[in-house]
Amino acid sequence: MDALARQWRVVAICFIALSAGAVAALATAPKFYEGDMRILVKRDRVDPVVSGAPDAAGRSDLSEAEVLSQVELLKANDLLEAVAVEAGLDQHAAEALENPTPEEALAAAVGSLRHHLTVAPIKRTWMIVVSYRSEDRPRAYRVLNTLSNLYLEKHLALRRPAGT
Numbered sequence: 240m241d242a243l244a245r246q247w248r249v250v251a252i253c254f255i256a257l258s259a260g261a262v263a264a265l266a267t268a269p270k271f272y273e274g275d276m277r278i279l280v281k282r283d284r285v286d287p288v289v290s291g292a293p294d295a296a297g298r299s300d301l302s303e304a305e306v307l308s309q310v311e312l313l314k315a316n317d318l319l320e321a322v323a324v325e326a327g328l329d330q331h332a333a334e335a336l337e338n339p340t341p342e343e344a345l346a347a348a349v350g351s352l353r354h355h356l357t358v359a360p361i362k363r364t365w366m367i368v369v370s371y372r373s374e375d376r377p378r379a380y381r382v383l384n385t386l387s388n389l390y391l392e393k394h395l396a397l398r399r400p401a402g403t
Contacts, residue, residue, distance in 0.1 A: 274379040275370035276387060277361075280309050306360050310367055312397075313358045313390055316349065323348035326378070326385045352382070 280301065312318070323329050323345060332351060333344035357370045369386065373379040 269374065271372050271374060272376040272379045273370055273372045274383045275368060276383050278309070278313075278367045278369065278387075278390070280306050280365045280367060301365055303360075306365055306367065309394070310358055310360055312393065313367065313369060313386070314353075314356075315393075318386075318389055318393060319349050319352050319356075320345060321389050322382060322386050323352050325389070326382045328352055328378075328382070331378075356382075356386075 323332075328348035328351065329341070329344045332347040333339050333341075336344060336347060339347070352371075355372045357372075358367065360367050369383065371379050371382050371386075373382070
């Protein structure tokens with residue numbers, strides 16, 4: 240303790256320098272908004288199982304492969320392209336590029352969306368967490384909302400029985 244008392248000036252200078260550095264880092268750091276949503280992967284039968292077995296009605300044999308297939312469905316290029324167009328990310332990318340073609344603007348928007356989008360299954364659950372990071376709060380909301388709507392449409396189209 241005597242050593243700190245003798246070096247109080249050095250300790251005070253170090254404390255002030257570290258505090259000033261932390262304040263400067265916080266003031267100059269860019270602001271990011273991160274929105275997230277969780278998707279519960281569940282298999283429902285259209286027609287209930289009729290059986291004499293006691294656990295047949297409430298049984299759900301959902302495998303990890305089925306959860307991972309839903310993760311890949313969320314990362315599919317056609318879904319991300321539709322999200323980029325519907326959420327207006329292609330127009331935002333076109334403003335950032337110089338004289339882009341619509342295909343170049345869409346490719347840049349999908350690349351940016353893929354970079355800022357995180358899709359991962361939660362271990363030992365049937366849930367998927369999807370998060371999107373943006374500098375603009377309304378854009379983060381719009382992208383996640385559009386992604387959820389288009390994902391549900393695509394999921395239902397894939398799961399719907401033929402002829403319905």
